[in-house]
Amino acid sequence: MNDVIICRCEGVRLSEIEQAIREGASAVPGVKKRTRAGMGPCQGRVCQRVVLQLLQQPPSEAGESPDALQRSRSPVRPTLLGDL
Amino acid sequence: MAENVIVVGGGIVGTSTAYYLAKMGIHVTLIEAQDIAAGTSGACDRAIMLQSKAPGPMLQLGLHGARIYETLEDELEADLEYRRGGGMILIETEEEMTAIRELVERQRQAGLDIALLSGEQARELQPGLGAHLLGTTWWAGDAEVNPLKVCFAMAQAAQRAGAAIRMGSKVTALLSERGRVVGVEAEGKRTYADAVVVALGVWTPLLLRTIGVELPIVPRKGQILVSERVPAFVSHNILSGAYIAAKHRKDGGKEEAQNPAGVGLSLGQTGSGSLLIGGSREFVGFDLSTTPQVIRAIGQSAVRLFPKMAGMRVIRAFAGLRPYTPDGRPVIGPVEEWPGLYVAAGHEGDGIALGPATGRIMANLAIGRPAGCDVAPFALSRFTQ
Structure with missing residues (x-):
C-alpha cells in the first residue's frame, strides 16, 4: 500500500504525481495539468500541500516562487449555476 | 537547408x-x-469547430487541421479525447437568425454542408435546450479534443x-x-x-x-467556468449566436457597447464529465483574473440556453489570453x-x-x-x- 491516493477528489495516486514530476512538472499547475490532481470539487485544498512537498524533494526553489502553487479559483466553493 | x-x-x-x-x-x-x-x-x-471559422483562408487552414486530427491519436500513440461529435450554433433572436443564415450560406458555398434545424429538431438532437430557441445550425464534421x-x-x-x-x-x-x-x-x-x-x-x-x-498581436482575455462532473449532457460543440457575433465583431460597434466583455456561450464536456462553460472576449492587457461580473454573465447565459444547468455546480473559473490580431x-x-x-x-x-x-x-x-x-x-x- 505504498501507492497512496494523494488527490481524493480525482483519485490521483502518488506514483502518478511522481511520474508527472519526472516528465518535467516543476510546480503545482504542471502536476495538475498532467494528472488532474487538484481539479476536483475541493480545488486542491486537500492535496496541494502534499504535491508541493513532493515537488520539493529534493528541495528546489519551487516553493519560493509565487507561481508554484495553483491559484485559488472563483467561485471558491461549488456554486449552483442557477444561483449566479 | x-x-x-x-x-x-x-x-x-x-x-x-x-x-x-x-x-x-x-x-x-x-x-x-x-x-x-x-x-x-x-x-x-x-473545440475543433470549423463551421464558425471565417470562410476563406481560416476555413481552409481549419480543414487542413481537422484532417490531421482524424489520425493524430494513432500517430502520437496517445489518447487525446478526440471525438468527432458534430457541432451546433444556437439561435435565439431573429437578428441572429439573419446573421447565421448568411454564415451558413457562405459555408455551404465553401463546401461545408451545414444544416439549419428548427427549435424542435434541435431539442431532439440535444435534449435540454431552452424552449425559446428559434433554431440551431448543425454540422456533423465538428470535433473536440483535450488541448x-x-x-x-x-x-x-x-x-x-x-x-x-x-x-x-x-x-x-x-x-x-x-x-x-x-x-x-x-x-x-x-x-x-x-x-x-x-x-x-x-x-x-x-x-x-x-x-x-x-x-x-494583442492579448484578449477569455474566462471559462468548469462544472462538477455530470452525466453525459452534451456530446458536441455548442456555441451561441452571441458568441459568433463577439468573435467576428470589430471594435467600437453597437454590440460592444451592449456586451463589453464579449460574453457568449460555448459549451463542451470533458472526458472526465466536467462541462467547460465559456466564455468572454476582453481587452485588458495581460491580466488573468476572473471577475464576478463575467462569471455571472456566463452562468446566466448557460442557464438561459440550458435551463437544467441551473442545478449544476461550478467548481472553478479560469482565464486564458487569446492572441488576437486585427x-x-x-x-x-x-x-x-x-x-x-x-x-x-x-x-x-x-x-x-x-x-x-x-x-x-x-x-x-x-x-x-x-x-x-x-x-x-x-x-x-x-x-x-
Missing part, C-alpha cells in the same frame, strides 16, 4: 512544430520559459523522435550575426541554430521587439528582414483547431521546404508593409 532549429514556446503551436521537425529528422530544441501548456494552450476550451493532452503528447512524441526540450528557461534575446538570426539567449546561455521559430502566442511581440520587429488571422511564416527567423502565433481562439496544422506548415517553412498549402494570407508582411 536548415539542419538545426530552435523552437521558442511550449504551447500547442510550439510543441507541434517541434514534433514535425523532429519527425523529419531535424535536430530541434524546444525552449520554454515555464512548462508545456503553461500559457494559453492550457487555459482554453476543447492539454495534445500539447503533452506532441512534446513527448517530439522527444521520442529526438527533440530536446528545455523547460523553465526563458528566452530573453534573439542572437544575430551579419543581418541574420542565428540563435537565442536563455537564462544567460546562448544556443545557436540555422533557424529560430517563435511560437509565443500573446508574448510573441515582447521577444520580437528586442530586435526591432513589431507585430500587432484581421483575425494568425501570423505564420518568415520575418522578411531577418533571415533565419520565423513566427507562428496569433491564432486567438482558434489555436487548438489550427495548432497541429500550423506546426506542420512551420516545420516545412523553417527548413526551406514548400509549406504544403497557401500561406500568403498569413504572412507577417501584411502588417509591416
Whole structure:
C-alpha cells in the first residue's frame, strides 16, 4: 500500500504525481495539468500541500516562487449555476 | 537547408512544430520559459469547430487541421479525447437568425454542408435546450479534443523522435550575426541554430521587439467556468449566436457597447464529465483574473440556453489570453528582414483547431521546404508593409 491516493477528489495516486514530476512538472499547475490532481470539487485544498512537498524533494526553489502553487479559483466553493 | 532549429514556446503551436521537425529528422530544441501548456494552450476550451471559422483562408487552414486530427491519436500513440461529435450554433433572436443564415450560406458555398434545424429538431438532437430557441445550425464534421493532452503528447512524441526540450528557461534575446538570426539567449546561455521559430502566442511581440520587429498581436482575455462532473449532457460543440457575433465583431460597434466583455456561450464536456462553460472576449492587457461580473454573465447565459444547468455546480473559473490580431488571422511564416527567423502565433481562439496544422506548415517553412498549402494570407508582411 505504498501507492497512496494523494488527490481524493480525482483519485490521483502518488506514483502518478511522481511520474508527472519526472516528465518535467516543476510546480503545482504542471502536476495538475498532467494528472488532474487538484481539479476536483475541493480545488486542491486537500492535496496541494502534499504535491508541493513532493515537488520539493529534493528541495528546489519551487516553493519560493509565487507561481508554484495553483491559484485559488472563483467561485471558491461549488456554486449552483442557477444561483449566479 | 536548415539542419538545426530552435523552437521558442511550449504551447500547442510550439510543441507541434517541434514534433514535425523532429519527425523529419531535424535536430530541434524546444525552449520554454515555464512548462508545456503553461500559457494559453492550457487555459482554453476543447473545440475543433470549423463551421464558425471565417470562410476563406481560416476555413481552409481549419480543414487542413481537422484532417490531421482524424489520425493524430494513432500517430502520437496517445489518447487525446478526440471525438468527432458534430457541432451546433444556437439561435435565439431573429437578428441572429439573419446573421447565421448568411454564415451558413457562405459555408455551404465553401463546401461545408451545414444544416439549419428548427427549435424542435434541435431539442431532439440535444435534449435540454431552452424552449425559446428559434433554431440551431448543425454540422456533423465538428470535433473536440483535450488541448492539454495534445500539447503533452506532441512534446513527448517530439522527444521520442529526438527533440530536446528545455523547460523553465526563458528566452530573453534573439542572437544575430551579419543581418541574420542565428540563435537565442536563455537564462544567460546562448544556443545557436540555422533557424529560430517563435511560437509565443500573446508574448510573441515582447521577444520580437528586442530586435526591432513589431507585430500587432494583442492579448484578449477569455474566462471559462468548469462544472462538477455530470452525466453525459452534451456530446458536441455548442456555441451561441452571441458568441459568433463577439468573435467576428470589430471594435467600437453597437454590440460592444451592449456586451463589453464579449460574453457568449460555448459549451463542451470533458472526458472526465466536467462541462467547460465559456466564455468572454476582453481587452485588458495581460491580466488573468476572473471577475464576478463575467462569471455571472456566463452562468446566466448557460442557464438561459440550458435551463437544467441551473442545478449544476461550478467548481472553478479560469482565464486564458487569446492572441488576437486585427484581421483575425494568425501570423505564420518568415520575418522578411531577418533571415533565419520565423513566427507562428496569433491564432486567438482558434489555436487548438489550427495548432497541429500550423506546426506542420512551420516545420516545412523553417527548413526551406514548400509549406504544403497557401500561406500568403498569413504572412507577417501584411502588417509591416
